[in-house]
Amino acid sequence: MPMTLWTTLRHGTSAWPPLRTALLVSLLGAGLLAEGVRWSTAGNAHPPPAAAGVPAQPTQHLTLSKRSSSLIDMPAGAPAAHASALAVLPGDEMLAFWFAGSRESGPDVQIYSSRWTNGDWGPARPVASRESLGDALGFAVRRIGNPAAWVDREGRVNLFVVATGLGGWAASRVVHLVSRDQGASYEVRRVLPMSPLFNTSVLVRTTPVGLPDGGWWLPAHFELGNKYPLIMSFDPDGEPRWIARIGERTTALQPALAAISGREVRAWMRDVSEQRRLQQAVSRDGGATWEDLPALDLSNEDNSVAVLKLRRGGFVLLHNVGSDTRGARNVLRLSVSDDARRWSPAFDVVAGQPGDEYSYPSVQEVGNELHVTYTHQRRAIAHQVFELQYEAGTP
Numbered sequence: 001m002p003m004t005l006w007t008t009l010r011h012g013t014s015a016w017p018p019l020r021t022a023l024l025v026s027l028l029g030a031g032l033l034a035e036g037v038r039w040s041t042a043g044n045a046h047p048p049p050a051a052a053g054v055p056a057q058p059t060q061h062l063t064l065s066k067r068s069s070s071l072i073d074m075p076a077g078a079p080a081a082h083a084s085a086l087a088v089l090p091g092d093e094m095l096a097f098w099f100a101g102s103r104e105s106g107p108d109v110q111i112y113s114s115r116w117t118n119g120d121w122g123p124a125r126p127v128a129s130r131e132s133l134g135d136a137l138g139f140a141v142r143r144i145g146n147p148a149a150w151v152d153r154e155g156r157v158n159l160f161v162v163a164t165g166l167g168g169w170a171a172s173r174v175v176h177l178v179s180r181d182q183g184a185s186y187e188v189r190r191v192l193p194m195s196p197l198f199n200t201s202v203l204v205r206t207t208p209v210g211l212p213d214g215g216w217w218l219p220a221h222f223e224l225g226n227k228y229p230l231i232m233s234f235d236p237d238g239e240p241r242w243i244a245r246i247g248e249r250t251t252a253l254q255p256a257l258a259a260i261s262g263r264e265v266r267a268w269m270r271d272v273s274e275q276r277r278l279q280q281a282v283s284r285d286g287g288a289t290w291e292d293l294p295a296l297d298l299s300n301e302d303n304s305v306a307v308l309k310l311r312r313g314g315f316v317l318l319h320n321v322g323s324d325t326r327g328a329r330n331v332l333r334l335s336v337s338d339d340a341r342r343w344s345p346a347f348d349v350v351a352g353q354p355g356d357e358y359s360y361p362s363v364q365e366v367g368n369e370l371h372v373t374y375t376h377q378r379r380a381i382a383h384q385v386f387e388l389q390y391e392a393g394t395p
Contacts, residue, residue: 061391062314062336064346064370072114072373072381075100075124084373084381085207086364087149087157093117094366095157095183096373097127097147098381105143105168111161113183116371121383127186133163133175136188140165145172150208150216157183158238160192160204160218170224172203178238194220194232194243202230205254205304207362215241217287219267221253229255229269231287247281247292255281256307258315258340266340268296268305268317276301278319298335298343301328306361308370312390315340318349318361318372329359332374349374349384358382 074081078100085097094116101109111128114121134141145162152158157179162172174192179185194202201224208216214236221229229246246255252269259265263286269279277295284291303320310316314336321331330352335343349372350358361374368388376382 062310062312063389064334064386065389067369067385067387069382069384070121071376072096072098072121072383073124074380075110075112075126078102078108078110078112080104080106080378081380082375082378083146083205083360084362084375085147085149086362086371086373087151087207088364088366089115089151089157089182090155092366094364094371095149095151096121096362096381096383097149097159098375099145099147100124104145107143109144111144111147111159115183127159128161128175128177130163133161133188137163137175137191142166143169145169146203146205148204148207148218150210150218152216152238153214153236155182156180156238157186158208158216158234159186162203165200169203171200172223173199174202174204174220176238189238192218192232193240194230195222197224200224203253205360206256206306207308207364209257209259217257217265219255219257221255221269223253226250227253227272229253229267229281231255231257231267233287244287244290246283247290249279249281249292252279254304256305256317258307258309260309260340268307270300270302270304271295272302278305296343303329304360306363306372308363308365309340310365310370310388312388314338316346316363316370317343318363318374320359321348328354330354330356332358332361334372350382 080103081098081100087095096114099109100112110126112124113127114124130141141163143164148160150158159177161175163175164172176189176192177186178189191199201222202220203223204220206219208218210216215234218232229252232243233241235241246267251273254270255267257267265283265287267281271277271279278298278300279295280293281290299321300319306318308316317335320329321333332349334346334349336346337343357378359375364371370386370388372384374382
């Protein structure tokens with residue numbers, strides 16, 4: 001049987017190695033060239049963005065009191081879990097998403113979901129697997145990872161999942177799924193058009209941010225070689241409008257976004273450089289163009305962060321406190337700010353021993369409660385609830 005070029009590339013046979021190598025190098029070069037051209041014209045490739053929020057209110061009268069701490073029930077036979085995401089449903093209910101299986105990148109990893117109703121989590125339900133995504137997309141999916149979720153104004157759950165074909169996480173695509181029954185079932189809508197390199201090398205991790213017109217921003221990052229953060233804007237129907245690069249850094253990823261006031265937007269990023277600081281950037285035109293800012297004087301040790309603007313004013317930031325060990329994740333701290341510029345540590349959500357892991361937080365506000373989820377020792381997803389209390393007379 002004649003061997004096709006696709007068979008040669010897919011199975012790695014020694015037939016035609018010079019042709020295979022030349023083709024792969026050419027494709028990679030073309031993709032990198034396209035990336036360079038793309039960002040040389042960044043800022044002019046999309047229409048004027050929507051306004052980005054209302055002025056922040058002071059938070060000096062805010063206190064947070066811990067109400068509960070628990071672990072979300074994990075699926076049977078899945079000893080590893082990581083990367084939780086929260087989304088708020090109508091009626092002050094929530095959905096939590098995470099991936100679980102035998103290990104990260106394992107062939108049995110699936111995206112799971114649990115529903116928060118009347119103060120309790122329901123059973124873990126599988127939402128997506130390599131097989132289900134591959135069947136819907138028409139190509140093999142090798143591994144799946146980080147979820148991110150947003151509930152739009154029509155009540156549809158928009159779920160974004162990292163999925164790879166060949167290669168590792170640097171070959172990832174972002175798959176957009178939609179549920180029209182509040183998370184009971186999902187259908188694949190598309191692979192997001194986020195990179196000229198066959199829409200690969202792009203990942204999501206942190207929570208989208210809603211826009212006044214009913215659309216939202218999805219934070220993401222590019223992974224292959226240089227690492228840099230991205231923002232993609234969606235219209236109210238979930239159609240991508242535009243994408244922009246956040247700043248000029250090449251060692252920042254997993255941006256967490258917050259609309260500050262008027263058209264000001266800020267982003268905080270994980271840093272994979274030797275600095276291991278909390279990098280930040282600002283946009284003053286609603287996300288169209290970005291300026292890098294000096295790193296915050298907060299340690300984060302090369303980990304994902306979570307940021308939330310509170311409805312009654314101020315901001316909360318969840319980050320891992322550093323130590324002498326690179327990538328330490330044994331302390332998860334909550335810091336607060338009135339203006340998203342100056343941050344003060346409030347308390348440690350959890351503190352363990354060296355080698356413990358409490359990481360990849362997600363945070364949402366429901367009623368007068370702040371809900372925080374995070375990876376617990378890579379074996380489960382932890383959930384803590386804090387009561388938001390304001391003194392009389394505050395907004």
